[in-house]
Amino acid sequence: MVANPARRVALADAAITVLGEQGARGLTHRAVDVLAGLPKGTASNYFPSRAALLLGAAERIFVRLTPxxxxxxxxxxxxxxxxxxxxxxxxxxxxxxxxxxxxxxxxxxxxxxxxxxxxxxxxxxxxxxxxxxxxxxxxxxxxxxxxxxxxxxxxxxxxxxxxxxxxxxxxxxxxxxxxxxxxxxxxx
Structure with a gap:
């Protein structure tokens, strides 16, 4: 699979939304796929583990909060x-x-x-x-x-x-x- 930076950003943004609305327990690869409107398994292709998904969300939070x-x-x-x-x-x-x-x-x-x-x-x-x-x-x-x-x-x-x-x-x-x-x- 060819990496798509825009898709990675969309997935990280969806992970942030899930965290903000449902908390960490609601954060699953499937929940991120659904919210991002992407096929099942897309989030796990970009963020292969829960730790990677959490880190991706954290990194994106700080990018979005950059002054x-x-x-x-x-x-x-x-x-x-x-x-x-x-x-x-x-x-x-x-x-x-x-x-x-x-x-x-x-x-x-x-x-x-x-x-x-x-x-x-x-x-x-x-x-x-x-x-x-x-x-x-x-x-x-x-x-x-x-x-x-x-x-x-x-x-x-x-x-x-x-x-x-x-x-x-x-x-x-x-x-x-x-x-x-x-x-x-x-x-x-």
Whole structure:
């Protein structure tokens, strides 16, 4: 079979949708085939194992959540005290604008907590993402090293989980919460 990159992307996107709608237990090669509207067995040709399917979904999530260079440029150009606030709010905005992606990512992490096999596939990928974020902060002149970036990850993860499930303060804008947190973190 000749690899078809567009089909691989369509299958990964279908896997993300299945994860976001049905959770990790609903993610099967057959469910992905059906959602993608492709013949039975197509997903397993592109992703021969469950681990490969999970990793393909994870990789695609991060591709789809890649920040827009123009928006990052605007944030960098502001170069004020709130540059980090603006960037964290932008990360939060991207995740909340794509709830299926965010839910799929949460599902991957939950599945990793329950299965050593899933953790083995996902953990290195997540850690590589953290390392990339630390490097992004460094190269873009954003404040803080690894520890601060980890704190910001926890902030964003918590706000996304809260907003996409049962918000504790549904009337409060998560961007405002993020700004308050980042400013408090900056002052310590």
């Amino acid at each position: 827009e260079d123009s928006r990052v440029g605007e944030i960098e150009a502001s170069a004020g005290d709130d540059t980090l606030v603006d960037y964290v709010q932008y990360v939060l905005e991207r995740l909340l604008a794509a709830p299926q992606l965010a839910l799929a990512l949460i599902e991957l992490r939950l599945a990793a907590a329950r299965s050593a096999d899933v953790a083995e596939v996902i953990a290195p990928f997540l850690r590589a993402g953290l390392a990339a974020d630390v490097e992004f902060h460094r190269t873009h002149g954003l404040s803080g090293g690894t520890d601060r970036v980890v704190l910001l990850h926890h902030l964003v993860d918590g706000l996304v989980l809260d907003r996409l499930t049962v918000p504790l303060q549904p009337d409060r804008d998560p961007a405002d919460v993020a700004a308050e947190f980042v400013r408090a973190l900056r002052s310590r």
